[in-house]
Amino acid sequence: RKEINVALLGNPNSGKTSLFNCLAGAHQKVGNFSGVTVEKYEGFVKYKDYKINLIDLPGTYSLTAYSPEEVVARNYIIEEQPDVVIDVIDGTNLERNLYLTTQIMELEVDALYAINMIDEVEKQGIEIDIPQIQKLLGSHVVATSASKHIGMDLLLDHVIRVYEGDINVSKNKLIYSLRIEEQLEKLKNLLQSDSWLSSRYNLHWLAVKLLENDQLVYETVKQRSIWIRVERIINETIDIFEKSIHRDPDVVITEDRHAFIRGAIRETVQMPNKVKKNLT
Ligand code: GDP
Ligand code: K
Numbered sequence: 411r412k413e414i415n416v417a418l419l420g421n422p423n424s425g426k427t428s429l430f431n432c433l434a435g436a437h438q439k440v441g442n443f444s445g446v447t448v449e450k451y452e453g454f455v456k457y458k459d460y461k462i463n464l465i466d467l468p469g470t471y472s473l474t475a476y477s478p479e480e481v482v483a484r485n486y487i488i489e490e491q492p493d494v495v496i497d498v499i500d501g502t503n504l505e506r507n508l509y510l511t512t513q514i515m516e517l518e519v520d521a522l523y524a525i526n527m528i529d530e531v532e533k534q535g536i537e538i539d540i541p542q543i544q545k546l547l548g549s550h551v552v553a554t555s556a557s558k559h560i561g562m563d564l565l566l567d568h569v570i571r572v573y574e575g576d577i578n579v580s581k582n583k584l585i586y587s588l589r590i591e592e593q594l595e596k597l598k599n600l601l602q603s604d605s606w607l608s609s610r611y612n613l614h615w616l617a618v619k620l621l622e623n624d625q626l627v628y629e630t631v632k633q634r635s636i637w638i639r640v641e642r643i644i645n646e647t648i649d650i651f652e653k654s655i656h657r658d659p660d661v662v663i664t665e666d667r668h669a670f671i672r673g674a675i676r677e678t679v680q681m682p683n684k685v686k687k688n689l690t
């Protein structure tokens with residue numbers, strides 16, 4: 411059997427553990443992530459010709475360096491490089507849940523999006539255009555209900571498709587404001603000249619994190635000889651934004667993510683028609 415390593419990531423209460431239990435059943439064990447007292451649940455499921463290993467990562471709203479859960483989750487993805495990251499999304503709270511999704515997109519990993527709680531979504535009369543949201547997120551999207559065991563085989567089929575490179579979906583990118591994109595390009599070109607960094611990190615993600623003032627990424631890049639030049643670009647960026655719109659680059663990055671989410675929701679989600687509801 412071929413083995414596929416899969417990590418489940420998502421907001422707290424999006425249904426990760428339910429999904430994990432649903433898929434792994436009795437095949438699970440609990441440990442800790444190295445160095446921290448965050449519980450690590452591992453399990454597996456044998457499906458078709460594959461053994462699919464699953465890790466239930468701690469719930470997070472973001473992937474910043476501010477909380478141990480977020481650091482554990484992002485370090486796991488960056489260092490352990492799971493074959494597929496399943497982003498478990500609470501379909502009844504798309505706007506909030508998609509913030510983490512934008513950061514998974516930035517990591518440029520092979521992701522699969524499970525829009526969970528689909529039973530509740532339907533009950534509330536919310537309509538989600540799955541093919542369209544798939545286009546916007548740039549990878550497979552599967553509607554699931556972990557508590558009602560809906561979409562589980564479909565989800566595993568898509569894990570296999572993502573793993574086998576059958577992406578069949580245009581890999582979409584979250585595009586930032588022009589000035590941010592220009593500075594990211596400069597940073598990426600510079601970071602690329604450091605082979606140690608480029609072999610370990612996705613440079614797009616690293617560049618975004620530098621403009622976001624991410625302290626852990628700073629600590630890493632500060633050790634490198636290119637740091638002086640990196641710092642110059644960061645300061646230049648802060649200057650550009652201070653002079654033009656009096657805002658810090660990290661604020662603009664956050665706003666751009668929210669703008670992307672609002673646009674995606676506008677295009678793909680139909681909230682229940684309250685008027686119609688009242689008439690019936
Ligand atoms: P986690 O924090 O992401 O691990 O979320 P849990 O798996 O603990 O689920 C949070 C709550 O949502 C629990 O009460 C689950 O029973 C419930 N839940 C999980 N998945 C679904 C689902 O697909 N539909 C519904 N209606 N409830 C769900
Ligand atoms: K929970």
Ligand code: MG
Pocket residue numbers: 426427428469
């Ligand atoms: Mg959980």
